[in-house]
Structures are given as structure tokens and as C-alpha cells.
Amino acid sequence: MLDLLALLIVDGLADAALIFFVAVGLTLVFSVLRILNVAHGSFYSIGAYVAVSIGMWVVSAGWHPYLTFPALFLSAALVAVALGPFIERYFLRWTYGKSEALQILVTFALFLVFEDLQKLVFGVQAHYEDTPLQLLGVSDIGGIFYLNYQFLLIAMAAVTVILLRLLIRRTMIGKFIVAVVADREIAQTMGINTTRVFVIAFTVGVFLAALGGALASPTSGVAPGLGAEALVLAFAVAAIGGLGQIEGAALAAVIVGLSRAAAIHFAPDFEAVVPYLVMLVVLLIRPYGLFGTVQARRI
Amino acid sequence: MKDIVRTALGGLLLACAATTVSADDRPSELRIGVFTFLSGPAAAYGMPGRNAAELLIEQINEAGGIDGVPIVPTYVDEAQGTDGVITEFRRLASDRDVMIAALSSANCLALAPVADQLRVPTLMWNCDTHQMFLEDEYEYVYRTNSSTIPEFVSYALYLLETKPDLERVAIINPDYAFGHDAAEIFKETLQTFRPEVEIVAELYPRLGASSYHTEISRLVSARPDVVFSNLWGADLENFVRQAQPRGLFQRSTVVLALGETILQRLGEDLPEGTVVGVLGDGWWQSPTARENPDTQAFVEAYHERYDEYPVFPSFKMANSIMAMKESFERALENSGGTWPSREEFVEAVAGLEMENFTGTLRIREDNDGLVDQIVGVATPADDRPYPVIGEMVRYPADLVTPPVDEDPIAWIRSLDQDFLDQLPKPGSYQ
Numbered sequence: 114m115l116d117l118l119a120l121l122i123v124d125g126l127a128d129a130a131l132i133f134f135v136a137v138g139l140t141l142v143f144s145v146l147r148i149l150n151v152a153h154g155s156f157y158s159i160g161a162y163v164a165v166s167i168g169m170w171v172v173s174a175g176w177h178p179y180l181t182f183p184a185l186f187l188s189a190a191l192v193a194v195a196l197g198p199f200i201e202r203y204f205l206r207w208t209y210g211k212s213e214a215l216q217i218l219v220t221f222a223l224f225l226v227f228e229d230l231q232k233l234v235f236g237v238q239a240h241y242e243d244t245p246l247q248l249l250g251v252s253d254i255g256g257i258f259y260l261n262y263q264f265l266l267i268a269m270a271a272v273t274v275i276l277l278r279l280l281i282r283r284t285m286i287g288k289f290i291v292a293v294v295a296d297r298e299i300a301q302t303m304g305i306n307t308t309r310v311f312v313i314a315f316t317v318g319v320f321l322a323a324l325g326g327a328l329a330s331p332t333s334g335v336a337p338g339l340g341a342e343a344l345v346l347a348f349a350v351a352a353i354g355g356l357g358q359i360e361g362a363a364l365a366a367v368i369v370g371l372s373r374a375a376a377i378h379f380a381p382d383f384e385a386v387v388p389y390l391v392m393l394v395v396l397l398i399r400p401y402g403l404f405g406t407v408q409a410r411r412i
Numbered sequence: 413m414k415d416i417v418r419t420a421l422g423g424l425l426l427a428c429a430a431t432t433v434s435a436d437d438r439p440s441e442l443r444i445g446v447f448t449f450l451s452g453p454a455a456a457y458g459m460p461g462r463n464a465a466e467l468l469i470e471q472i473n474e475a476g477g478i479d480g481v482p483i484v485p486t487y488v489d490e491a492q493g494t495d496g497v498i499t500e501f502r503r504l505a506s507d508r509d510v511m512i513a514a515l516s517s518a519n520c521l522a523l524a525p526v527a528d529q530l531r532v533p534t535l536m537w538n539c540d541t542h543q544m545f546l547e548d549e550y551e552y553v554y555r556t557n558s559s560t561i562p563e564f565v566s567y568a569l570y571l572l573e574t575k576p577d578l579e580r581v582a583i584i585n586p587d588y589a590f591g592h593d594a595a596e597i598f599k600e601t602l603q604t605f606r607p608e609v610e611i612v613a614e615l616y617p618r619l620g621a622s623s624y625h626t627e628i629s630r631l632v633s634a635r636p637d638v639v640f641s642n643l644w645g646a647d648l649e650n651f652v653r654q655a656q657p658r659g660l661f662q663r664s665t666v667v668l669a670l671g672e673t674i675l676q677r678l679g680e681d682l683p684e685g686t687v688v689g690v691l692g693d694g695w696w697q698s699p700t701a702r703e704n705p706d707t708q709a710f711v712e713a714y715h716e717r718y719d720e721y722p723v724f725p726s727f728k729m730a731n732s733i734m735a736m737k738e739s740f741e742r743a744l745e746n747s748g749g750t751w752p753s754r755e756e757f758v759e760a761v762a763g764l765e766m767e768n769f770t771g772t773l774r775i776r777e778d779n780d781g782l783v784d785q786i787v788g789v790a791t792p793a794d795d796r797p798y799p800v801i802g803e804m805v806r807y808p809a810d811l812v813t814p815p816v817d818e819d820p821i822a823w824i825r826s827l828d829q830d831f832l833d834q835l836p837k838p839g840s841y842q
Contacts, residue, residue, distance in 0.1 A: 120633060124626040131623065237455035239646035241653060251657055257632050258659040263625065332654055333622035336646040338452045342622060377626045378633075381615045385587065 116255035121374050123254060127263040129370025130270035134325025135343045136350035137277065137362040138318040144294050144357030145314035148205060149213065151220040153322050154344025155227035156192060160323025161335035162235050164188035168242035168330075181244040185331075189324035197316030205315070206308075224340070232337055239336035246331040266328055273321070274363045280317075281359070290314055294357070349388045353395045355405025364403060365395075438751050441484045442477070444736070445504040447497065447513035447523075448538075448729070450489040453620045453646035457673060457725050458515050461537065462487055463718050464726035465512065468710070468733050478740045481751075490515055494522050505530040509754070512732055515725075517541035517590055524553045533758050537732035538725065540691065541589060542597075542820050545778045552754070554761045554775055556732040558783040561820045562812040563691045564594045564642070566785035567667055568601035569812070570687065570805060571638060573838050575665060578602075580612045582636035582664070584627055584651070586643055587616035594642040594669065600824045605832070612636050617647075624651045628658050635663070642669040649674050656681055672801065673723045675790065679798040682790050688801060689787040693771040694727030697800055698786055699842060700771050707769040731768040735775075738766045774809070778816045782809035786841065806841040 139153045167184045204223060208216045249261035281287040292300040293310045301307045325343070326335070333339075350369055354361025369388045376384040383390070395403060446465050449458025465485060473482040486508070488500045497519045501511065511527065511534040514520050520539035527534040527550070534553045536544070542559040571578060581602065585591030595614065602609045613634040615627050628651075631639055639660065643651050648670060660666065661683040668674075671688030672695060682688075693700070701707045710730065714722045722730070743752035743760035752760065764775040774782040784806050791802030811834060814823035 117633070120629050124629050127625055128623065232451055237451045237459060239453065239456055239649055241649070243653065246657070251659075255633075257629055258657070259629075260625075260657060329622070332625070333650055334646065334653065336453045336622075337455070338620050339622055342620060374626045377615065377630050381613075381630075384615075385618050 117378070119255050120257060121371065121378060123259055123263070124377075125371035125374035126267045126367065127259075127370070128373055129366040130263075130266040131325065131329050132346055132350050132369060133270045133363055133366035134273065134328065135322050136347040136354070136366055137273070137359055138321030138325070139344075139347045140351045140354065140357055140359065140362045141277075141321065142315055142318035143351070145290055146201075146205065146209070146311055148208070148216045148220065149356075150318070151217060151344065152200070152223035152227060153220075153318070153347065154340035154342075155224050155231075156196065156319045156322035156340075157326040157329075157343040157347075158231060158335060158337075158340035159196070159227065160189050160192050160326030161330040161339060162231060162240070162326075163192055163323070164327035164330045165240045165242040165335055166235075168244060169240075172242070172244055178244050178248055181242070181248075185245065185327040186324065188327045189320050192323035193316050193320035197319040198312050200319070201312050201315040206311070209311075224344075228337065228340065231340075235335075237337055239334045241330075241334040243331045243334075260332065262331060269328060270363070270366075273324075274359070277359050286310070286313060346388060349392045351402075353392050353402055355399075355402025358402065358404035361402055361404030438479065438481045439509075440481075442481045442510070442740075443484045443486070443508045445488055445501070445508045445511040445513060446485045446729075447488045447490055447501070447511065447519065448515045449491050449645075450487065452491040454491065454515070454644075456645040456649065457670075458490065458645075460673070460723045460726040461515065461729035464714065464722055464730040465733060467714055467717060468730045471710075471713070472733075472737060478737055479744055479751075488513075490519055494519050498522055498526055501526055501532075502530065505532045508532065510535065510736055510757070512537050512729070512736065514539060517544075518588065520544060524548065524550055527553050531754055533754050533761070535732050535736055535761070537729050541593060543589070543593075545780045546820070550779055552758050554758070554764075554779045555781045556735040556773060556775070557728050557781050558692050558785065558809065558813070559780060560590070560593050561597060561814055561824075562783075562785050562807070562809060564597040564669065565601050565812050565824060566787050566807050567640065567669055567687065567689065568598050569807065569832070569835060570689075570787040570838055571665075571667065572602070572605050572832070573805075573835075574687075574803075575638065578606070578637040578665075579608060580610055580634070580636045580638075582613040582615075582631050582634050582639045583611065584613075584615045584617065584624075584631060584639065584641045584643065586619045586647060588619055591616055591642060595640075596821070597824065598640055600821055601827070604825055604827055619647065621647065622650060624654050625658075628655045628660055631655075632658065632660055632663060637664060638667060639664045640667045640669070644670040644673065649677060652678060652682060656683060661686060670724075671790065673725065675800070676720055676723070676798050680792075682799055684790055684792055684799065686790040687787065688790050689785070690724035690727075690801075691785075692724060692728060693784045693786050693806065694724035694731070695770065695786050695801055695804075696722050696727070698770060698804070698806070700806075701769065704769065710769060727770050731770065731773060734768045735761070735764060735766065735773055739764060771806075776816060780813075780816075782813055784809050785812055788838070788841075803839045804841040805836050805838045807835060811835060 135157045142150050164185050168181045171180050246262045251258040289305050289310050350365045354365035372387045376387045448461045449455050469483045515538040520536050536555040540560045542561045583595045667687040672690045696711050739760040743756045788801035788804035790799040793800040814820045
């Protein structure tokens with residue numbers, strides 16, 4: 114029984130870690146920009162494509178294989194710097210304050226464009242670069258081998274939660290973000306450059322999504338369709354945690370990860386619907402999600 | 413005035429006669445629709461089919477086309493979903509002479525009645541589902557491929573010979589008809605001969621899932637003797653890449669029904685001894701394929717152009733296009749050289765029996781194709797950096813396919829020791 118419990122926890126947390134990265138970026142962007150960014154899934158898959166490409170280049174160039182680890186972070190940073198400010202400035206900024214339907218349509222259009230661009234650049238076949246996974250080896254837990262890379266992912270997710278919390282609570286830009294989230298107009302009146310805050314928050318969101326894709330790529334590879342898969346689950350997790358809630362996204366990812374693991378072990382027929390069943394139950398009880406709060410509507 | 417009218421009428425008659433002659437002439441081109449997955453995770457299976465179509469059609473056209481008529485293909489991406497595929501089929505139907513459609517069984521089931529309604533000859537190049545001709549009869553629809561019954565019965569038969577003491581079986585298949593049908597056929601066949609076989613885990617991950625780690629934990633913890641899977645495309649590659657370092661292949665015999673498609677891509681990462689096959693006879697290094705110079709010429713041309721060797725979906729497609737060509741030639745012969753109508757073409761497909769790149773195809777009276785089944789195990793090759801298929805058996809199509817009008821599952825349950833005794837043995841196909 115203890116062995117089975119250990120399996121469930123390890124499987125659930127490893128799954129949760131991957132879901133967390135994409136969900137937390139989505140929720141951060143929503144909390145600051147008030148935009149439900151459908152293109153977020155594309156940043157996840159682009160991060161994966163760039164990570165695989167750089168990883169393959171590092172290996173083929175004969176560089177030290179451990180350089181494939183920093184390459185994962187470098188890929189996410191490149192994607193964030195290249196796309197974050199550009200998308201925010203030229204595609205999102207003019208939609209602020211406009212209807213949510215328009216914002217969703219714009220980001221959906223971006224998603225479709227990115228999907229086709231990825232096929233154009235990377236082709237339609239799956240790509241793999243699993244050097245980081247091979248370097249770390251495996252561990253035996255309860256008679257079952259786990260990839261040590263899976264534990265690295267869990268640790269990375271935990272570190273990301275802490276770093277994001279420190280960023281929001283302990284840094285000046287974090288305080289600006291909190292002020293903008295609390296009241297955009299008053300923050301602007303007090304001299305906060307909200308345009309800059311939006312660009313930074315959006316770029317951090319893109320970085321987190323791209324990092325999720327980059328970190329997932331050694332185990333799952335990358336093929337067209339990866340972004341859509343990540344996005345749907347990220348929406349569910351963000352809704353469960355409460356849109357805009359970083360800690361909520363972390364807790365929701367753990368709940369969904371553990372629920373999926375339990376379903377696969379005990380009731381495999383329900384594996385596909387479990388995240389959405391959890392979402393349904395949570396939203397029935399707490400319509401704003403686990404960490405969400407009721408907000409007064411301003412007229 | 414009378415002369416003018418007479419001359420005008422004469423001219424008109426001559427023009428009509430000329431038109432009639434022109435209708436008997438060859439068309440300037442034979443336009444066909446080719447449906448396959450060109451994007452998404454399924455493209456790993458669909459693109460080799462498309463590539464084979466492109467290459468073979470070019471070769472046929474260079475050799476003069478079909479009786480002088482060049483083939484002009486239009487490729488349709490099935491990744492757009494069944495509704496989009498039907499819309500494309502309807503759009504193309506008005507001016508395409510033949511459809512080579514489709515890859516997905518779901519799309520095939522949806523397209524078959526449309527093809528009959530629009531009277532478009534349709535050769536189903538992949539479409540494994542055994543539901544295809546089980547209850548419905550079609551006039552314009554033929555399958556130039558085998559169905560799920562012979563394909564998955566064959567894997568169970570191979571295991572009954574090579575692992576006669578197996579007791580615990582786990583299954584991981586994609587969560588749609590292809591995966592569920594295959595599981596039922598595989599289980600029924602095993603349990604018909606060994607009722608004590610226990611299914612210790614049965615998992616159906618979503619098609620296109622990228623992570624299988626929890627499923628792998630479940631499979632390993634169930635301690636099966638055999639793990640059976642008909643995952644395919646990028647899903648299959650993901651599963652193997654994730655399961656191999658976690659020891660699944662070392663603890664159980666793993667059967668990958670579509671495993672040949674990843675031999676070249678995975679290389680040494682696919683463990684020796686994994687049971688693999690080709691859902692039909694389309695293995696480019698089978699003895700039959702090696703003995704056929706046309707096949708080897710096609711293989712080399714494919715390798716030269718696409719930098720990889722053709723996998724079995726390539727041969728399903730190529731053999732289907734060969735069947736189309738052969739049917740046109742038969743129809744031309746039947747009509748005395750007049751270009752055949754759609755009806756004359758489908759008449760020629762009915763009862764077709766021909767040699768192709770990898771063996772033989774016979775179209776039987778229910779419009780289904782009869783194709784032999786090759787199964788073997790991944791074996792290291794001396795001359796290649798990836799495994800080949802060793803310990804092969806080639807099950808004759810007639811033996812492993814249920815008779816027309818017989819319920820396939822009832823047929824499987826009726827199999828007995830006499831049936832097993834008739835079968836060739838693993839390793840016999842060399």
C-alpha cells in the first residue's frame with residue numbers, strides 16, 4: 114500500500130510540475146493584463162521547439178553534454194525576449210479595455226498563426242533531444258524506475274513558485290505589479306508606468322510557458338499539436354486555482370496531477386475527464402476558484 | 413437559303429461527331445484526391461504515405477502515365493477533422509476521377525456513404541477498422557488494405573507460439589475505435605486459446621498525449637508478461653522513449669503493433685526482442701520485397717529523395733496506387749481501349765487480384781482487401797544503425813481473415829488447434 118502511495122505521489126507531482134509551468138504563466142498574464150491569452154499554448158510549444166533545436170546544436174557541436182541544461186533556460190529566455198515585448202506592443206496593447214471577446218479572438222488568431230509558423234519552420238514530424246534525461250539516469254522507488262529528470266522537474270516547479278513569490282512580494286517591480294492588479298488607474302495616477310509593467314508581466318508569462326515547453330521537451334519531444342494540448346489543461350488548472358492566483362495555480366496543478374495519477378492507477382477510463390471533473394466540483398463550490406476572491410464590479 | 417441551312421446542319425452534325433470522338437479519347441489528365449495526415453502527431457504516419465504517393469505517381473507519369481494519361485494528385489490533410497475531410501471530399505468529388513482515402517478509420521467510415529452517394533470511386537488505402545464492410549455494402553468503395561481482424565489476430569498468434577506460458581497481459585492503446593477494437597481482438601484471440609490469460613491493466617490514453625509516465629508506472633507495477641500496444645505516430649515514439657529508460661522493455665515482452673514505423677527513428681533505443689510488425693505485408697526488407705527489383709528500385713528512390721527508407725504506411729499507399737493503376741488497365745482492356753467511366757472502373761476493382769511491391773492483394777466480394785500479415789521481433793542489424801525485423805512469420809491472408817458475412821469476434825472464438833496447426837511458424841519467413 115505504501116509503495117502504491119509513493120507511486121501515486123511521485124507520478125502526480127511529476128505530472129503537476131509540467132502542468133504548473135504553463136498554467137502559472139497564463140494566470141500571471143491574466144492577473145495583470147486581464148487578458149485570457151489563447152496564444153499562451155503556442156509559447157509553450159515554441160519553447161519546446163527552440164530547446165530541442167539548441168540542444169541538438171550543442172550535442173552536434175561536440176560541446177559538453179551538461180550544457181544542454183542551461184540551454185533549456187536559454188531557449189525560454191530567447192523566446193520570451195523575442196516574442197513577449199513584440200506581441201504585447203503590437204497585438205495586445207490596443208485591446209486593453211476592449212471587450213473580452215475581442216481579446217480572445219486576437220489571441221486565438223495569434224495561436225493559429227503560430228501553429229502554422231511552427232509547421233513551416235520545424236516541419237510536421239516529431240523532434241527529440243533527450244540528453245538531459247539520459248545524463249541524470251534513473252532511481253528505483255518501490256521497485257519502479259523513475260527518471261531523475263522527473264524529480265528535477267518537481268524541484269524546478271517548487272523553486273519557481275518560491276521565486277515568483279519573492280518577485281511579487283520583495284521586489285519593486287513586484288510591488289508595481291500588485292498595485293496594477295489592485296487598481297490599474299490609481300497605480301497610474303501614483304506614477305507607476307503601467308505600460309512597462311504590462312510588458313514585463315507579459316514577458317515573464319511567455320518565459321514561464323516557454324520554460325514549461327523547454328523542460329518538457331527532453332521527455333515528451335515536440336510535435337505539432339503540443340501547444341493546444343498544454344493550453345486546454347492550463348485553462349482548467351488556472352480556473353481551479355482562481356484566475357490570477359500564482360499559489361492557486363500551484364495547488365491546482367498538484368490536485369490535477371494527483372487526480373490524474375489516481376485515475377490511471379485505479380479507474381483508467383476516467384483519466385481524460387478527471388481534470389475537468391475537478392474543475393467542475395471546485396467551481397460549483399467556489400465559483401472564483403480555490404484562491405480567487407469575489408470582486409466588486411466597477412461601473 | 414436551303415443550301416445555307418443544309419451546310420449549317422451538316423456542320424453541326426460534324427461538330428457533334430467530333431465531340432463524340434473526343435469523349436472516347438483519353439482525358440488530358442487523371443485527377444485524384446489523396447487523403448492522409450499531413451500535420452499534427454499523426455503526420456508521423458501520414459507523411460510517409462504522402463511521400464510514397466508523390467514518388468510513385470511521378471514514376472508512373474515519367475513512364476507515360478496510365479495508358480498515356482498522367483496522374484495529377486491533390487493532397488488533403490485529414491488533421492482538419494472529419495467534418496472538414498467530408499467537406500473537402502465533396503468539393504473535390506465533382507472533378508476528381510478517383511479518391512485514395514483515407515488514413516483514419518473514423519474518416520473512412522464517414523466518407524464511405526458520401527463516396528457512394530456522389531458515385532466517386534474510392535480506394536481506402538489505410539482504414540483498418542473491421543466495421544467498414546461488416547454491415548454496409550458499397551458500390552464505389554473498396555479497401556486495398558487489410559482490416560484490424562487479421563492485423564491484430566496475427567500478433568496474438570505470434571505470442572501463442574513464442575510465449576506459450578504467458579499469463580499476465582497489459583494493454584495500452586489509443587482512446588478511440590482503433591485502440592479499443594484492437595484490444596478486443598487481441599484479448600479474444602489470446603483467451604480463445606488460453607482462457608487463463610489475465611488482463612492486468614488496460615489503459616487508453618488520449619490520442620496525441622505527450623506524457624505517458626503515469627501509465628508506464630501503472631504498467632510496470634502490474635507486472636505483466638506481455639504489454640500490447642497499437643499506439644502510433646508520435647504517440648508511439650513518445651511512449652517508447654519514455655518507457656525504455658524506465659525498464660518496461662526489460663521486465664515484459666512488449667508488442668508494438670505499428671513498431672516498424674519507428675525502427676529507423678529510434679535506432680538502438682528500441683530494445684532487441686520487442687515484437688513488431690507492419691499491419692499487413694509492407695516491410696521493405698521482407699524476403700518478398702527483397703526479391704522484387706521494382707520494390708528495391710522504389711525503396712532506393714524513396715531513400716534518395718526523403719533521406720529515410722519507406723515504412724509500412726508508405727507501402728499501403730504505394731500498393732493502393734498500384735491497385736488503382738492496375739484497375740484502370742483492366743477497365744481499359746474490358747472496354748477495348750475506351751477510357752473507362754467511373755462505373756467501369758469500379759467494376760474492374762471488384763475481384764482484383766494482383767502482385768504489388770510487397771506481396772499480393774485480392775479484393776474479395778465484400779470489397780475488402782486480403783493482405784498477408786508479417787510479424788517478427790526487433791533484431792540488431794549488422795549493416796544498419798537501427799534494428800530490423802527478425803524471426804519473421806508471414807501469415808497468409810486467407811487463414812487469418814474471417815470469411816465474408818461472418819461475425820469477426822464469433823469467428824475468432826471458433827478458432828481451434830487445427831487452425832493453429834495450419835499456421836506457419838515464427839522464423840519461417842526468411
